């Protein structure tokens with residue numbers, strides 16, 4: 239039975255971890271889903287490594303990136319860490335982020351973006367681990383927003 243990891247943060251302003259866990263359990267009812275919540279984005283590399291060492295083949299990391307320059311640098315450092323983690327372990331790490339300014343100041347819209355992104359990337363992860371995504375190639379799929387669609 240495969241193990242899928244979910245890492246999220248207390249820094250996030252929307253509980254994306256619960257959305258991803260629920261979606262993964264629905265899509266992959268036979269998989270074990272393990273979750274670790276860490277304080278902030280830079281701690282997610284440790285969380286993902288722990289889940290991989292604990293037997294997970296793939297991990298979805300749900301990060302919330304604040305609006306300031308130091309937040310963006312924190313994300314860049316994290317993202318490089320998550321790429322290195324994939325190279326070092328061979329496990330798939332899906333690096334999913336919501337940037338606080340995406341809502342344009344509208345918190346309701348920001349929450350909708352975060353929930354949609356977490357749910358659709360959980361679907362991406364489930365699909366990657368089962369049938370693959372080949373039949374969706376070039377379809378303009380978007381996470382957090384409506385799909386853009388293929389240009390015909």
Ligand SMILES: Cc1nc2c(=O)[nH]c(=O)nc-2n(C[C@H](O)[C@H](O)[C@H](O)CO)c1C
Pocket residue numbers: 247249250277278279280281301302303304305308309310312313
């Ligand atoms: C500046 C900063 N920005 C973010 C952010 O945008 N998103 C986030 O999730 N966490 C942030 N943090 C917290 C760090 O990632 C980390 O939790 C602390 O530095 C403790 O190691 C920090 C310190």
